[in-house]
Amino acid sequence: MSLPLQHYLPAHSRLKFSLSAVPAALALFMGVQPALAQDEAGIAPDALKPLEEQVTELDPEALPPVTDGRIIAFEADNLDYDNENDGEVITASGNVLLSSEDQSVRANNIRWDRQSGTIYASGNVRLVDESGNQLFTDSLELTERFEAGAINELLVSLRAGGRLAARGGQRAADGDVILNDAAYTACPVTTLEGCDKTPSWRITAKRIIYNPEDSTVSFDSAVLELFGARILPMPGLAFRTDGSAISGFLVPDLRISESNGVEVSGEYYLRLADNKDLTLGTRFFTQATPLVSAEWRHLTKKGAYQISGYGTHSRRISTFTGNPTTERDLRGYLFANGRFQFDPEWSLTGSIRLASDRTFLRRYDISRDDRLRSTFNIERTNDQTYFSIAGWDTQTLRLDARQGQVPMALPAIDFRHRMADPVLGGTVELQANTLSLVRDEGQDTQRAFAGARWDLRRLTGPGQVVTFSALARGDVYHSDENGFTTTEIYRGNEGWEGRAIAIGAVDVEWPFVGEAFGGTQVFKPRLQLVVSPAIRNLEIPNEDSRAIDLEDSNLFALNRFPGYDRVEDGVRLTYGLDWELQRPGWRIKTTVGQSYRFDTQRAILPDGTGLSERVSDFVGRTELRFKDTVKLTHRFRIDKDNFQVRRNEFDATVGNSRTYVEVGYLRLNRDIEDFEDLQDREELRAAARVAFARHWSIFGSGIVNLTDRNEDPTFSSDGFEPIRSRLGIAYRDECLEFGFTWRRDYVTAGDAERGDTFQLTFALRNFGLR
Secondary structure, three states, rough: OOOOOHOOOOOOHHHEOOOOOOHHHHHOOOOOOOOOOOOOOOOOOOOOOHHHHHOOOOOOHHOOOOOOOOOOOEEOOOOEOOHHHOOEEEEEEEEEEEEEOEEEEEEEEEEEEOOOOEHHHHEEEEEEEEOOOEEHHHHEEEEEEOEOOOEEEEEEOOOOOOOOEEEEEEOOOOEEEEEEEEEEEEEOOOOOOOOOOOOOOOEEEEEEEEEOOEEEEEEEEEEEEEEEEEEEEOOEEEEEOOOOOOOOOOOOEEEEEOEEEEEEEEEEEEEEOOEEEEEEEEOOOOOOOOEEEEEEEEOOOOOOEEEEEEEEEEEOOOOOOOOOEEEEEEEEEEEEEEEEHHHOEEEEEEEEEEEOOOOOHHOOOOOOOOOOEEEEEEEEEEOOOOOOOEEEEEEEEOOOHHHOOOOOOEEEEEEEEOOHHHHHHHEEEEEEEEEEOOOOOEEEEEEEEEEEEEEEEEEOOOOOOEEEEEEEEEEEEEEHHHHOOOOOHHOOOEEEEEEEEEEEEEEOOOOOOOOOOOEEEEEEEEOOOOOOOOOOOOOOOOOOOOOOOOOOOOOOOOOOOOOOOOOOEEEEEEEEEEEEEOOOEEEEEEEEEEEEEEEOOOOOOOOOOOOOOOOOOOOEEEEEOOOOOOOEEEEEEOOOOOOOEEEEEEEEEOOOOEEEEEEEOOOOOOOOOOOOHHHOOOEEEEEEEEOOOEEEEEEEEEEEEEOOOOOOOOOOOOOOOOEEEEEEEEOOOOEEEEEEEEEEOOOOOEEOOOOOEEEEEEEOOOOOOO
């Protein structure tokens, strides 16, 4: 057998270093087998076949047992016994296979001296351990327990992935296994066509020491090599052969930004137990004080949670109104989340997100969220019932927002129960809900309601799908300090208010299926009639139903308001159609519709929402798919009077996973004044990636705000304001990733200055280094 060691080991005169994750293979030297699971890529198709498919079993009584009672089975073209030594020496040649329990040895020739308990294998030797790891060499000496002694020129292929090659190896007197002049890589060394290729990276070492007692492997003079160039010493490199993580330093990150200058970050990973760990980190900047971080993760019997924190002492802007002032202060961010499943029905989820100030996360490039929400939710779920006790508090990071007017919800209780037995042939779902919203400097609102919904679905003889629905609900509200709410129709009456809600509806769909354009089409007209008596809406505070807008998603809803605080009343008829065409590789689906109101009540539906008059605007949605290459979604709303486009939104993706273009565009031209939740917007988003030279790609993205002062008076933009852009180049193969990215932010937010950021990324895949 000719071992391809040239792919792993450099010339003897320029040996470098080795390894980082050789989980199980070194145990071959001791007969100790760690637990691994994943198949190794690149092995011959029959290498991992079950032994029962490879071995022709012999009669166990005819096989010679070894000293501990184990049976070693032979399969060979030729098998000879040395009669002069009472048959104590067995020689096999020609496709020899020895198997014992879950281990096996293949070789051209094998000589077994039963008296000394030694097995000699030569010629294309392959030893497979209990976990599927394989050792390849030209000659090998084994005990009857398949424990290897000294070996020259060996190659180990790990079932968990990766390969190890060494000039030689031996066992020390204390039981440690020592490999000399070794190298490790997780990269394949052959192409898909079977041709040899040099791995992108490897780790070499003068010596690798394996301790079988604690299943650890350590390295002497380890160096990381990329494309044949030695680039990074790795002192103290070690790992565990059982596949679990081990404490050590992680690969540092490098970044250059306008706000902080040059940034170098490093982290130390501390493995405390199999179910908990701690990562400590530090970031150093040329234009800012250092930042420290910590992340704690813990897996318990009932669930898991993690806690992350960042902290520094730096200068920040303390006010954003009038003349900004700065001060040096402690700054930081805390994030924690978790989920616990107490039994099949009860669970608890929660999260905490808190920042010391509004610009900390952007300044240090941790997050670009404009709000942080802390939540908890206790849930009970089974086939018929859902029960939830939840709460949340939000910290705004918008520079022009007042924290005192942001509500805290505590508690938010929701109960739903679907009755097991039908009522009048239909299903009934009961619901009870309560919510309390509290503000430091704004309106406080408490709400509770109870209701029931009944649905009956039937298929008629001609093929129509008819659905009957009915909803009844009773609401109770209490609010105070209503004058703090700027928009008058959102306030409601101060004090106690109540209302009753009743809605009835019938919905008819009539699908037609047939052939068209070389494929199959489905044409489905739809008609819905909804009836509801007058509802006391304006007397009730509006906290969760403000962003009303006619869309394809709510066209046929019983209540086209989001949330519960506003309910559409009166009598209306909604009509529309769905059309879908499918042919090989293609799919087109479109929806269009409109509604008609039988009364002129419009107080709660502002002009511009598409619903304020008797006849609504036209709304629709079109989706186009061509295999996995083209994906297009277009949503629109057209003014019924002048056919002006009030909503124009599309998202398109063309290409594959390596080369693609993505474009997104949104324009809301509702022309609504005095409603902060319904302002006009226009935005363009684009991203692209182009692959070349097999493993290389260039990529870029950008976001542009196209809203001008006429569309939103709060904007100072002239109608073309870039928000953020990015451009980069990357390399990625089966085992290596690295790249360089440039990003530009065009908006200054306090001490998070606009400007350029440069970042270098690096990761060894299948290795654990990022």
